[in-house]
Amino acid sequence: MASQLSFTGFAWKNLWRRRLRTFLTLVGITMGIGAFVALVGFSRAFEHEWLRMYTSSGIDIAVVQSNLLSSSIDESLAAKISALPDVAQVAPMIFNLMDLTPEVNALVYGWRANSFEFDSLTLLSGRRFHDGAPEILMGDLLASNLQKKSGDTISILGTNFTVVGIYHGGTALEAGAVIMPLDQLQNIAGMEGKVTAFHVKLRPAPAGEAQDAYVKQASAAIEAVLPDIKAVPAAERAANNQLVDLAHAVAWGTSAIALLIGVLGIANTMAMSVFERTREIGILRALGWKGRHVILLILAEATALGFVGGMLGIGVGWGALRLLSTLPQTASVVSASVSPWHLLDALVIAIASGLLAGAYPAWRGARLSPVEALRYE
Amino acid sequence: MSNPIAAGSPILEGRGLVKSYDEGRVEALRGVDVKIDAGEYVAISGPSGSGKSTLLHLLGGLDTATQGQVLFKGSELGEAVDLDSYRSRRVGFIFQAFYLLPTLRAIENVQVAMLALHEKANHRAERAAALLREMGLEARMGHFPNQLSAGERQRVAIARALANDPTILLADEPTGNLDSVNSARTMEILSGIREQRGMTMIVVTHENDIAHAAPRHIRIRDGRIES
Numbered sequence: 001m002a003s004q005l006s007f008t009g010f011a012w013k014n015l016w017r018r019r020l021r022t023f024l025t026l027v028g029i030t031m032g033i034g035a036f037v038a039l040v041g042f043s044r045a046f047e048h049e050w051l052r053m054y055t056s057s058g059i060d061i062a063v064v065q066s067n068l069l070s071s072s073i074d075e076s077l078a079a080k081i082s083a084l085p086d087v088a089q090v091a092p093m094i095f096n097l098m099d100l101t102p103e104v105n106a107l108v109y110g111w112r113a114n115s116f117e118f119d120s121l122t123l124l125s126g127r128r129f130h131d132g133a134p135e136i137l138m139g140d141l142l143a144s145n146l147q148k149k150s151g152d153t154i155s156i157l158g159t160n161f162t163v164v165g166i167y168h169g170g171t172a173l174e175a176g177a178v179i180m181p182l183d184q185l186q187n188i189a190g191m192e193g194k195v196t197a198f199h200v201k202l203r204p205a206p207a208g209e210a211q212d213a214y215v216k217q218a219s220a221a222i223e224a225v226l227p228d229i230k231a232v233p234a235a236e237r238a239a240n241n242q243l244v245d246l247a248h249a250v251a252w253g254t255s256a257i258a259l260l261i262g263v264l265g266i267a268n269t270m271a272m273s274v275f276e277r278t279r280e281i282g283i284l285r286a287l288g289w290k291g292r293h294v295i296l297l298i299l300a301e302a303t304a305l306g307f308v309g310g311m312l313g314i315g316v317g318w319g320a321l322r323l324l325s326t327l328p329q330t331a332s333v334v335s336a337s338v339s340p341w342h343l344l345d346a347l348v349i350a351i352a353s354g355l356l357a358g359a360y361p362a363w364r365g366a367r368l369s370p371v372e373a374l375r376y377e
Numbered sequence: 378m379s380n381p382i383a384a385g386s387p388i389l390e391g392r393g394l395v396k397s398y399d400e401g402r403v404e405a406l407r408g409v410d411v412k413i414d415a416g417e418y419v420a421i422s423g424p425s426g427s428g429k430s431t432l433l434h435l436l437g438g439l440d441t442a443t444q445g446q447v448l449f450k451g452s453e454l455g456e457a458v459d460l461d462s463y464r465s466r467r468v469g470f471i472f473q474a475f476y477l478l479p480t481l482r483a484i485e486n487v488q489v490a491m492l493a494l495h496e497k498a499n500h501r502a503e504r505a506a507a508l509l510r511e512m513g514l515e516a517r518m519g520h521f522p523n524q525l526s527a528g529e530r531q532r533v534a535i536a537r538a539l540a541n542d543p544t545i546l547l548a549d550e551p552t553g554n555l556d557s558v559n560s561a562r563t564m565e566i567l568s569g570i571r572e573q574r575g576m577t578m579i580v581v582t583h584e585n586d587i588a589h590a591a592p593r594h595i596r597i598r599d600g601r602i603e604s
Contacts, residue, residue: 005485005502010489288463290461293493
């Protein structure tokens, strides 16, 4: 059987002949796509975890001051919210990110012992804490990382707390967290009489009324009795809080820079390749190759770089996420779960990067005059 | 696909061909009229820089004239006849420097000429193999150009020129890089091909033996035809 030469085989041979350059270009695009998968994957997973947390704990509305990072509301306002007819329960809470050890920081929640938010957690050992006592509950992921169990103590901001229970939560934001009595967190954080937010659980929607409309109507009622306070439906709050926005911005910004470097790498490789192969392109043109065939060949090479770099980048990025999700320093906020759509996005971006980077060299190659290209030394 | 043309009818014609470079400061051709009949074997000779290769490039559609026309079967190249299609289907080029692609094996170098046409991969491979067998290169099909002798490389280039079954064979100093033995063999192969296939063949050469062996010999000097 005679050896067959295909168009893609020819493109592959052209890349293979400059192995080192091809390898270095692949490293560039792999790093770019890896950064995209890891960082944007992290920020999307972070948002998803927030949503899951709100959903699983039965929160319908988050009542905050202006934004999540600096929200500070009088705890006493809970009574006004509770008095509204559609409100079933109100859980005042504080949310904070604290250093538990020099290496490990974690989310710390302040809840009341009777908060409905406990309903979504499973107590694995010990008991629920008592309000007013220096006691905490610890998520199983964090307890594992810190090697803590029920009965152990831990110092947080100079106060010793007893771990009275270990719980399992459905999200990394819960499993990697500490929950302590609201009053205790108010004391150590200097927030006496203040809370970060009220989480509101509504009564079931009346028959025939759409849940979304019901939640929006209840939110409006809360805002009516509490001027300067925002009542945000939980799903909206998960997607549009400042932590998630910040994570998205950092992820996209960093990924964009990394991707730009990758694209420039492919563009440089293809431009050099066209320059070095000027005479060869002249030969192909002399053999009757049309300009569009030359464009196709160069774009096929650039796309192959994008595709292979994309696949490698997906592996690297996913691996990085999995690693981060196991490290004590990051486990509380990083989830290893990545949506297949995110991976598809990464591959599409990688291939599009290849096409973009190859466009100019391809155009230049196609415009070469056959006879001028053949004369090229 | 154009109609076949009877031997003896004009297949290729240059009318008033002028080719200048460097904004007109250098004139490689200064008004050349030439008519080539189908099946004809023509040698073009002349001193270095006389314009013989330029004329071949214009006739082969590799370049366009500054003034004048090239007609293929009466239709103007670049106007009625698309240059790329003309080069891929109507003419086969053979160059002094062979111009094989270094990363491709001999058989792949022949197939690369067929990649631009819509033909099945196995047909391309079979045809390339058949042409290389015809060139006596059956045992060298899997070799890269740097593993072949100069004579073998030129025979691969001839096979490549024949890949798309052209009607015109254009050879620019085909023996320029060959020793006398390989020169003779190459010219023997080209003559055999022309006779067997009834092809039109134009050979640019500075070697008198080759020029005189052709039934028709065009001498060119300073961009003009002398005889």
